[in-house]
Structure formats: structure tokens, C-alpha cells
Amino acid sequence: MPPGRFISLEGGEGAGKSTQLRRLAEVLRGRGLDVLETREPGGSEGAELIRRLLLEGPEERWTAEAEALLFAAARADHVARTIRPAVERGAWVLSDRFLDSSLAYQGGALGLGTEAIRALHRFGSRDYLPDRTLLLTLPAKETEQRLRFRDADGADRIGARDAAFHAGVAAAFEQLADEEPGRFRRVDASGSADDVTARVLAAIEDLL
Numbered sequence: 001m002p003p004g005r006f007i008s009l010e011g012g013e014g015a016g017k018s019t020q021l022r023r024l025a026e027v028l029r030g031r032g033l034d035v036l037e038t039r040e041p042g043g044s045e046g047a048e049l050i051r052r053l054l055l056e057g058p059e060e061r062w063t064a065e066a067e068a069l070l071f072a073a074a075r076a077d078h079v080a081r082t083i084r085p086a087v088e089r090g091a092w093v094l095s096d097r098f099l100d101s102s103l104a105y106q107g108g109a110l111g112l113g114t115e116a117i118r119a120l121h122r123f124g125s126r127d128y129l130p131d132r133t134l135l136l137t138l139p140a141k142e143t144e145q146r147l148r149f150r151d152a153d154g155a156d157r158i159g160a161r162d163a164a165f166h167a168g169v170a171a172a173f174e175q176l177a178d179e180e181p182g183r184f185r186r187v188d189a190s191g192s193a194d195d196v197t198a199r200v201l202a203a204i205e206d207l208l
């Protein structure tokens, strides 16, 4: 049996991660692979409960530190109960967001710093990292247009933060991709869904 893989999709709101994750899963299944689609925050029973605590309610519900800890707690459960067991049985695990979202949103935009977030990940998830992280990138103007058409579900506690916050997230993602060129691939998320899926596939082809 070929080895399992762990792939994460990252990017700001409205970049089309969820759509592309579904499409990538379909293509990989078509090639006979065992594929598990998952997401963060969430992906295990406990982490889905934490997701509600994180994404519902007023913006000021959590301090920055508590927010980072809750994401790390959800991730620890997700890794231990869902991701690791699946990769160990040989599956391809595709996750809509992972550690890099915490590094960009809480570490970068929220100002906690990446070292604090990495320390939580070391403790919670023993530094578990994806084999490949795809950063879906979109010019700010195009993101704005897409978000205007998004349903109410899209406006969660964190997604609803202001434009400066989201610009901080985008800048932090860019820096992370620069720092780890081995793990990251940037994928241009503009154009048709088919075009983006072709780029996504090209960015993981070497792992197949």
C-alpha cells in the first residue's frame, strides 16, 4: 500500500479552499486512493464542539490567548483522533486549514507572534505537520468581490473582523510560504474552478 499523506489547504476567506478540497478529493479517489476530507477548527467530535465555541458569539468572547489555546486544543484532538490514524492506515488526508491558519490569524494578525503558536503546537500535537500545504492566493480586490456574495454562514466571529485584520492574515501567510518553500506551494486561486483544480493537482503531483 502506498504511504498516506497529509495535505492542508490554506488562505484567507473566500479563496475557494473548500471547493478545491472537494474537487481534489474527487480526483484522488478517481485514482484509487483512500481519501479523508476534514477541516479546522473541527474534524473530530471534540474539535467540532470547540469549533462552535470559537466561531459563534460576539467578537470579544475570547481573549487572544484563550482563542489561540482553543484552536490548539481542537487541533490536538483532530490530529490524535482523526489525522494520524488515517495517515497511518495509508489514507490521503485533506484538511481545510491547519496550523498555518493559527500562525497567520492568531500569531500574525492578532499579534500573538508565531513562536507562541508554535509552542502550543509542539505541546498539543507534537509538531505534527502536513507533507504539503497549498496556499490559495487571490488579489484583495477579487476576495472582496467574492465575499460580497457569500452566505450568512460565511460571516463567523473571526471572518467578520475588519479589512486590516484580513490584510494582516494575507501578509502572514505570504511570509510563512516564503519561510518554508519545501512544504508550501502557492496556488493562484483566480479564474475558473477547473483551472484552479488543475493548478492544485500540479502542486501535489510529485507526492502521488
Ligand code: TMP
Pocket (backbone or CB within 6 Å): 013, 040, 041, 055, 071, 097, 098, 099, 100, 101, 102, 103, 105, 106, 154, 156, 158, 159
Ligand atoms: P472557515 O470554516 O471559513 O475556514 O472558518 C474558520 C475561521 O476560523 C476562519 O475565519 C479562519 C479562522 N481560523 C483561525 O483564526 N485560526 C485557526 O487556527 C483556524 C483553523 C481557523
